[in-house]
Amino acid sequence: MKQDEQLHGNIVVNLFRCSNLLERLGRKLAAEAGLTSVHQWFILSALADGELSLKQLGLNAHVTKQNMTGMIERLKQGGLVATCEDPEDRRVTRVRLTDKGRQVLARLDSFDAFGQATTLKHLCTEDLSSLNRCLQRLIDHMNDG
Incomplete structure (x- = not known):
């Protein structure tokens, strides 16, 4: 049990370290694309599959409605x-990407833009897929808690 606890602690510390490094790199890439924060990148990514309400975006990005x-x-x-009003509920504001937003997101999400500055390029597709699945499960579990 002690070994598992130590492993869990090491994973959390390494995730924090990785987060700090990714935040630093993300701020640089976001600024180069004309964004003022990494959170703007999160929002654009969340809208990649279609429009969302302000509430859905807030839950996705873990920020308040005011922010x-x-x-x-x-x-x-x-x-x-x-933005536009939801046709079924005028109290709800829906948000969608514009063509310009899609262009910025495509540039930011390209493997070349991010992969060249990180060690992601040193991982095979299978490792990347596994890492992505594990991170998504961790995020989902933390959201449920």
Whole structure:
């Protein structure tokens, strides 16, 4: 049991270390793409599959509705997203990517832009898929808690 606890502690510490390094790299890449924060990148990524409500975006990015409203306004000013009323509930604001937003996201999400500056390029597709699945399960479990 002690060995498992130590392993869990090491994993958490390494995730924090990795997070700090990714945050630093993410800020640089986001700035190069004209974004003011990594959170803007998160929002664009969340909208990649279609429009979402402000509430859904807030839950996805783990930020308050007030913070999400401000971030969406800045993205709108940059021409990266557009908003509209939900046709079924006028109290709900829906957000979608614009063509410009899709272009920025494509640049940010390209493996070349991110892979060249990280060690991801040293992992095979099977390892990357496994890592992605494990991280997603961890995130899902933490969201449930």
